[in-house]
Amino acid sequence: MFSVGLDQYLILSALLFCIGLFGVLTQRNVIKIIMCLEIMLNAVNISLIAFSRYVTPVTLTGQIFAIFVMVVAAAEVAVGIAIIFAIYRERESVDIENFDILKW
Amino acid sequence: MPTQVPWLIFLLPFIAFLFISLVLRPFLNKRPRLGGYVTIGAVGISCALSLWVLGAVISAPGHILLIDDIEWAVIGNLNIHIGVLVDALTAVMVVVVTFVSLMVQVYSQGYMKGDPGYLRYYAFMSLFTACMLGLVLANNILFMFIFWEGVGLGSYLLIGFWFHKASAANAAKKAFIVTRLGDFGFLAAILILYAQTGTFDTETLYKLVAAGTLAGTTLTWVAIGIFSGAAGKSAQFPLHVWLPDAMEGPTPVSALIHAATMVAAGVFLVARFYPLFEHSSEALATVAIIGAFTAIFAASMGLVMHDIKRVLAYSTISQLGYMMLGLGVGGVAIGIFHLFTHAFFKALLFLGSGSVNHGTGTFDMRLMGGLRKAMPWTYITFLIGSLSLAGIWPLAGFWSKDEILVAAFGNNPVLFGLAMVTVFMTAFYMFRAVFLTFHGEYRGGAQPEHAGHSDSHSQGPHESPGVMLIPLVILAVLAVCAGWINVTGFFSQLMGHGEAEGAGFLTGFFGVLAHPLPLISLIVAILGIFLAYAMYCARWVSAEKIGSAFKPVYIMLSRKYWLDELYENVIVKTILYNGIFKVMAMFDSSVIDGTVNGAARGTAAAGAALRKLQTGQTQLYAISIAIGAVAIAVCVYLFS
Numbered sequence: 001m002f003s004v005g006l007d008q009y010l011i012l013s014a015l016l017f018c019i020g021l022f023g024v025l026t027q028r029n030v031i032k033i034i035m036c037l038e039i040m041l042n043a044v045n046i047s048l049i050a051f052s053r054y055v056t057p058v059t060l061t062g063q064i065f066a067i068f069v070m071v072v073a074a075a076e077v078a079v080g081i082a083i084i085f086a087i088y089r090e091r092e093s094v095d096i097e098n099f100d101i102l103k104w
Numbered sequence: 105m106p107t108q109v110p111w112l113i114f115l116l117p118f119i120a121f122l123f124i125s126l127v128l129r130p131f132l133n134k135r136p137r138l139g140g141y142v143t144i145g146a147v148g149i150s151c152a153l154s155l156w157v158l159g160a161v162i163s164a165p166g167h168i169l170l171i172d173d174i175e176w177a178v179i180g181n182l183n184i185h186i187g188v189l190v191d192a193l194t195a196v197m198v199v200v201v202t203f204v205s206l207m208v209q210v211y212s213q214g215y216m217k218g219d220p221g222y223l224r225y226y227a228f229m230s231l232f233t234a235c236m237l238g239l240v241l242a243n244n245i246l247f248m249f250i251f252w253e254g255v256g257l258g259s260y261l262l263i264g265f266w267f268h269k270a271s272a273a274n275a276a277k278k279a280f281i282v283t284r285l286g287d288f289g290f291l292a293a294i295l296i297l298y299a300q301t302g303t304f305d306t307e308t309l310y311k312l313v314a315a316g317t318l319a320g321t322t323l324t325w326v327a328i329g330i331f332s333g334a335a336g337k338s339a340q341f342p343l344h345v346w347l348p349d350a351m352e353g354p355t356p357v358s359a360l361i362h363a364a365t366m367v368a369a370g371v372f373l374v375a376r377f378y379p380l381f382e383h384s385s386e387a388l389a390t391v392a393i394i395g396a397f398t399a400i401f402a403a404s405m406g407l408v409m410h411d412i413k414r415v416l417a418y419s420t421i422s423q424l425g426y427m428m429l430g431l432g433v434g435g436v437a438i439g440i441f442h443l444f445t446h447a448f449f450k451a452l453l454f455l456g457s458g459s460v461n462h463g464t465g466t467f468d469m470r471l472m473g474g475l476r477k478a479m480p481w482t483y484i485t486f487l488i489g490s491l492s493l494a495g496i497w498p499l500a501g502f503w504s505k506d507e508i509l510v511a512a513f514g515n516n517p518v519l520f521g522l523a524m525v526t527v528f529m530t531a532f533y534m535f536r537a538v539f540l541t542f543h544g545e546y547r548g549g550a551q552p553e554h555a556g557h558s559d560s561h562s563q564g565p566h567e568s569p570g571v572m573l574i575p576l577v578i579l580a581v582l583a584v585c586a587g588w589i590n591v592t593g594f595f596s597q598l599m600g601h602g603e604a605e606g607a608g609f610l611t612g613f614f615g616v617l618a619h620p621l622p623l624i625s626l627i628v629a630i631l632g633i634f635l636a637y638a639m640y641c642a643r644w645v646s647a648e649k650i651g652s653a654f655k656p657v658y659i660m661l662s663r664k665y666w667l668d669e670l671y672e673n674v675i676v677k678t679i680l681y682n683g684i685f686k687v688m689a690m691f692d693s694s695v696i697d698g699t700v701n702g703a704a705r706g707t708a709a710a711g712a713a714l715r716k717l718q719t720g721q722t723q724l725y726a727i728s729i730a731i732g733a734v735a736i737a738v739c740v741y742l743f744s
Binding site for chain 1: 718719721722726727
């Protein structure tokens with residue numbers, strides 16, 4: 001029999017987080033990096049909700065926190081995309097290797 | 105006697121100083137003579153109180169009167185008291201200081217008349233006197249040191265009184281710095297004393313020394329440290345160089361410095377801590393040897409000086425050497441007795457030279473001569489002072505000087521020999537000054553460029569006003585009589601706290617001449633006077649011929665053994681300025697500055713190297729964060 005418990009949710013969350021991290025570290029396209037970043041955030045959301053459900057089922061702290069994360073993520077994506085647009089207009093590129101003005 | 109009296113002796117001149125500087129000078133600058141009256145009034149009352157104290161001390165058992173103590177400051181375990189100690193030594197000193205100061209200040213009214221700094225002069229005089237009185241009265245070594253430095257400050261201000269003259273300003277600096285060199289030893293002695301005994305109190309120190317708690321090498325070093333301070337203030341070799349230059353101050357200041365305050369401070373200090381010296385034969389021997397050497401060394405330079413004040417200055421150094429010798433070979437009574445008599449005749453001689461300067465406008469004896477007709481009062485008083493200094497029976501100098509000679513004879517024949525030669529020299533140079541100044545023909549007085557004290561000397565030399573002559577006459581009387589108080593051994597007994605202390609050769613007013621030593625010294629002194637007469641008055645022997653016959657000696661003496669040059673060129677310029685100070689400057693610019701600049705440069709270099717890490721590649725940062733997070737996780741897993 002295959003039962004779904006806290007462990008399975010955490011494994012899923014960890015897998016998603018690693019996929020997201022891999023994408024963030026390896027992709028060159030800034031849009032893709034932002035998408036991978038969203039995957040990482042959602043991986044965290046899964047673990048938050050799983051903990052909330054299995055560890056403290058009465059209070060809803062984890063759920064509330066997850067909603068906060070979504071709100072912040074939405075705002076972050078909006079700002080992030082705006083910055084990418086601005087840089088794209090300047091440099092005609094979305095390759096992260098060209099986004100290196102802020103160095104020594 | 106109320107206990108406030110000793111405090112008042114010190115406080116009155118100090119209040120006079122504050123009153124002149126805070127009230128008279130800002131608000132009543134138009135009427136400067138008030139300052140003189142305030143100071144003279146304060147010192148006069150102090151003098152009267154001092155005599156009262158002396159009377160009370162004489163009648164007190166053991167000649168110790170009171171030790172009045174007030175807690176002044178408590179710093180942790182350090183409990184500092186302020187208080188007065190009145191014993192025979194203090195009582196005699198306060199009388200000498202207040203009396204000579206009073207005479208000098210009365211005299212100054214005439215001498216300083218019309219000087220734009222008249223009020224300032226009296227303010228400084230009050231401060232100087234107050235500090236000296238504080239030093240004499242203080243019952244602990246810490247307060248003695250404070251007033252000791254106060255005396256140094258007072259002398260600095262007064263020697264540099266005419267500070268617009270470069271020579272006066274330099275002389276003031278020289279006096280201050282040279283005496284500071286000696287004070288270094290004094291301060292070290294105080295610190296050693298405190299570290300060893302934990303007390304500053306004079307009486308407690310006496311007891312510790314008497315009990316043998318404080319003894320051996322420590323005691324010797326403490327005593328030598330105290331003596332080094334005394335040598336600075338009392339102008340003992342090799343720190344004597346400031347005193348002749350101190351002539352740059354107004355002449356009454358010289359009188360005060362030489363007779364009662366500054367230079368007496370050193371002798372007083374040794375006398376005050378005599379119990380410490382007594383228990384260390386090395387320290388006593390040092391005092392005696394330096395004293396005897398200074399006596400003859402300074403007297404030899406006095407032989408050839410042309411400036412009358414410089415002759416007197418070297419005479420003072422020489423007499424201070426006598427006092428130190430007296431302390432070293434005899435005891436408190438002998439040294440202080442000479443200080444006591446010397447105060448009167450030296451003040452008299454200086455005030456007399458000031459009077460001569462007032463009449464002729466110069467201090468150069470080559471420009472004087474024949475003044476005995478124009479200035480009879482000055483002549484007679486100066487002559488009495490010279491006879492007293494030369495040690496002619498029965499004047500004051502005879503009694504005190506011969507006591508030192510007798511004590512030296514009993515102690516060490518070499519020291520006695522030096523002292524005896526000095527007697528001859530003293531008589532010779534003093535009468536050289538007398539004959540050059542007052543006998544022969546008048547040689548013209550001040551040249552226009554020499555005129556220091558611009559007064560009405562256009563009509564030739566003239567006698568000084570009465571306000572200047574009265575102190576001279578009073579001091580002349582004392583220069584004759586002051587020695588008689590020890591004819592019966594009274595002074596020795598007073599200083600010895602009831603027991604006679606001293607050489608004990610005194611057998612009455614005339615009987616003293618039955619003793620061989622006083623007779624010999626008297627003959628030697630008369631020979632000195634006779635030689636001076638032969639060379640400078642009768643001119644049987646030409647002084648110039650003798651000078652050229654002994655030319656190297658003459659040059660050596662008139663150049664003061666090249667000590668000024670040695671100090672200035674060799675020690676200050678070569679060793680200090682080009683040697684030690686250069687090394688220190690190099691240390692400062694290379695090591696200290698190098699450390700600071702090196703720290704800045706190192707930080708900049710580290711920054712330049714480290715900022716290469718910031719590549720601008722976001723993913724590089726992200727991977728660093730990831731690796732860091734993994735590393736932390738691994739560490740937590742491994743070590744918990």
